[in-house]
Amino acid sequence: MPEQLIFAMEVTLNGLMAGVLYALVALGFVLIYKASGIFNYAQGVMALFAAMTLVGIMNGQVPFAHLINAIFGGHITHFGWTIPSFLAIVLTVAVMVLLAWLVQVLVMKHLVGQEPIILFMATIGLAYFLEGVADLMWGSEIKTLDVGIPQGINLWIDEKTYNIFGYGFFIDNLDIVATVVAALLVTGLVIFAQYTKQGRAMRAVADDHQAALSVGISLNFIWVLVWSVAGFVALVAGIMWGTKSGVQFSLSLIALKALPVLMLGGFTSIPGAIVGGLIIGVGEKLFEFAIGPMVGGATENWFAYVLALLFLVFRPQGLFGEKIIERV
């Protein structure tokens, strides 16, 4: 087999893995969008916030330590204990639920019935707010996150592929874990949405707010629930990305990467988010591999957006989105 083809195969596999990570972020967007019609730009910052909170809790950092020191003078930084990762994850989930409730009570409740674009801009404001709060709480330096996920080259795949092609593929263990986790998460979400009472209520709200209200579903509760679930998805995405590249500001930019994924897949479809993520992941890696060296590299910065843009011109609702019907 020619060498280029083998390389391309490796790139494709890595692209699929990266695509899964994009899809993880995109999933959070789809959940909120389906249930409340809000396009939540803050999803990426929520992932950052969740990851920072997780690291902070694990290391026993004092929240707002920097600020407290600045106001009262003093040098507190840590409580002096460390918390095992499982317990820390549970605590972080609790924080994300609290955050979801606050967002609902303080922001979204007051914006019910506004135009979608106003809601979108409100979430941009929310993203800035959360980013500032996260930095104030836990400090803005780059942190390493280690919850015990294996990292580095997967030797088994390396060996197997070496035996077949005479060239070992480099696949990161972390990516494999991420794929498994994403699969579990999606399965879990589907089961939750299909078979539980709250899940059904959530789908009812997504279908028609007023009808849901008239059969006695509390919109407030459902929205808190949806934001909590999105917070949980953000936490999972934050753990994966944080482990991969450190917990830092650039984490919130993956939200921007999730946008073309959503556009490809359609805002309203969970399978769409996954397929879109895979297409973008593979597409940008292959493009960088094939065309990148000719035009100076770093095409990953924009390829996803241009692909989505071209795609949208032909199919404005995305691959799996509901058909957009406009009436006067």
Place this chain on the structure above:
Amino acid sequence: MFYREAGDFKVSYQDDSQTFPIKFDRYRYYAVLAFAFLVIPFVINDYWANAILLPFLIYSIAAIGLNILVGYCGQVSLGTGGFMAVGAYAVYKLMTAFPEVSMFIHVLLAGGITALVCVAFGLPSLRIKGFYLAVATLAAQFFLVWLFNRVPWFYNYSASGQINAPERDVFGIVITGPNAASWATYFFCLIFLAFCAIVARNLTRGTTGRTWMAIRDMDIAAEIIGVNPLKAKLTAFAVSGFFIGISGALFFAVYLGAVEVGEAFGINKSFLVLFMVIIGGLGSIFGSFAGAAFLVLLPVVLKVIGVDLMGWPTDIVAHFQLVIVGALIVFFLIVEPHGLAQLWRVAKEKLRLWPFPH
């Protein structure tokens, strides 16, 4: 008292359709113009010019441009940073290629080039709407920044990949480069701002502006009553691009002098200008000024209070700034979705009736 139409009789159509029909408004407008043109240049110093006035003037132009697109025509764009970069690089190429031509012409040409690029990226808006369009404009943002980073022709093959504004003058007065006097740079930007504001104000009052607003309010209905959406949307993109290009050109050539594209014209710039438009007021020229003034002053005020008065470290103040800006956006969208301009309008309405309540 003095702020009312009563007693101000219009005797010709021209009087009736002038920009500021209320006398007090008109005189206030002349007073502001006179103050900006005749007083500030004589009292300005370097600190005021660089920290407050120049950014305010330049961001006002960008905000007016974006307001035309988002506020008047309803096409949300997140590509402002990229389009400003087009203006900056266009003016850079023109300045270095034709050193003897006046800077006025260069800046206007840079605006024109940006308008063309903006129209090209606006073409998908005919098919794509709402957030889909907002995301599509991100393609412009990332692609343009990447382009200027990777193609050496744009930065004249300089080793650092930066672009530096060479010294250029207008009628013998240096306005770019390190030797430019602060009053000269201020004046140069002010002329462009006044020009843009007057053009924008009059465009939005006329047919063009009304077709934009019809498209914004409901594009299908507008199409049915005979508004050509192709023309309306693309003119909005063109005019907006022209203004944003001018602001990008001034931002690079007059204000910063040296620019690294990813840093100066990144996605954050797009959001900053969008925030100015939201806080100031969507669909209002005055709002663009108010929003730009607000977001230019806020960091300065916070720095003075936080760092100089309270003695806090600068990074805490920077984080606070994020928190405050974010909270303000949400607050404005909840309490007053039409921004500072609406507060101003309400105040004027009250003033007209004062001292009577109704």
